[in-house]
Amino acid sequence: DGLGVHxxxxxxxxxxANTVASGISGGGxxxxxxxxxxxxxxxxxxxxVWNFFVGKNWPVERIAGVMGNMAAESGITAMRMQGxxxxxxxxxxxxxxSGLGYGVVQWTPVRKLIATATEAGVAYEEIDTIEFQLxxxxxxxxxxxxxxxxxxxxxxxxxGNIINQANTIEEAAIAFAVKYERCADCQSASSGSTQNRxxxxxxxxxxxxxxVPR
Numbered sequence: 001d002g003l004g005v006h007x008x009x010x011x012x013x014x015x016x017a018n019t020v021a022s023g024i025s026g027g028g029x030x031x032x033x034x035x036x037x038x039x040x041x042x043x044x045x046x047x048x049v050w051n052f053f054v055g056k057n058w059p060v061e062r063i064a065g066v067m068g069n070m071a072a073e074s075g076i077t078a079m080r081m082q083g084x085x086x087x088x089x090x091x092x093x094x095x096x097x098s099g100l101g102y103g104v105v106q107w108t109p110v111r112k113l114i115a116t117a118t119e120a121g122v123a124y125e126e127i128d129t130i131e132f133q134l135x136x137x138x139x140x141x142x143x144x145x146x147x148x149x150x151x152x153x154x155x156x157x158x159x160g161n162i163i164n165q166a167n168t169i170e171e172a173a174i175a176f177a178v179k180y181e182r183c184a185d186c187q188s189a190s191s192g193s194t195q196n197r198x199x200x201x202x203x204x205x206x207x208x209x210x211x212v213p214r
Contacts, residue, residue: 038131045104045130046076050208052134060209065172066163068201069181072193073106078130082106091117092124104133105181116154120147141180156180169205173198 042048049070053063067076074080079088082100091114094102101108113136117127126132136154139146141164143157159179166172170189177186177194186193 040131040134045078046204047208048130049076049104049134050204052138056138059167060205061169062163062166062172064201064205064208065166065169065174065198066176066201067204068169068173068197068199069176070104071200071204072197073101073181073183074104076104078104078133079128080104080106082108090124091127104130105137112154120149169201170198173201 040048041051046067049067050063053066054060070076077088079090081089081094081102089102091102091110094110094114096111096115099109102110103113107113113133114127117132117136118124122132136146140154140156141160143155143160145153159175162179163172163175166175174189174194174197177183177197178189183193185191186197188194
């Protein structure tokens with residue numbers, strides 16, 4: 001969670017807008033890396049995210065609401081570094097003391113994801129994968145320590161409880177934005193950023209509700 005991706009320059013906004021559109025259209029990066037967990041089906045990060053949550057028996061409206069936030073934050077790209085809009089960045093190359101965000105939901109500061117993982121012995125190549133990041137996110141939302149190690153607890157259970165009650169696109173997009181992302185410009189359901197996440201979620205539902213490759 002955190003401040004997410006918020007390009008301040010006109011050029012930055014233009015490039016990142018294209019990144020978001022690419023993520024929704026299925027053009028997000030697909031990284032094989034060195035993930036030791038099971039590979040998710042799908043041709044890119046966006047399809048893998050959809051299939052991951054389908055596998056958790058989430059309703060499609062909730063999935064789309066969460067993915068609308070991911071689209072706003074990273075273009076649904078696991079190797080997205082805040083402020084870098086025209087290429088992906090490996091977690092290996094990220095300044096661990098940076099106050100910026102990284103990953104598909106833009107964990108901010110980056111230490112929330114990268115330091116927690118590397119201190120537990122996870123390789124950078126695995127951190128770069130959408131599979132690992134979704135595993136990390138899911139355990140946050142459930143309030144459980146990933147891979148059963150109490151030292152790996154990074155709980156967002158209070159946010160997860162609210163998200164798990166969302167059954168419409170609007171409810172899910174707002175819950176994830178306000179309770180999990182907690183970005184500076186999406187503190188209310190009526191803010192421009194939150195409404196944009198709802199619109200992105202609606203586009204995602206239209207694209208993927210009929211199913212994606214598994």
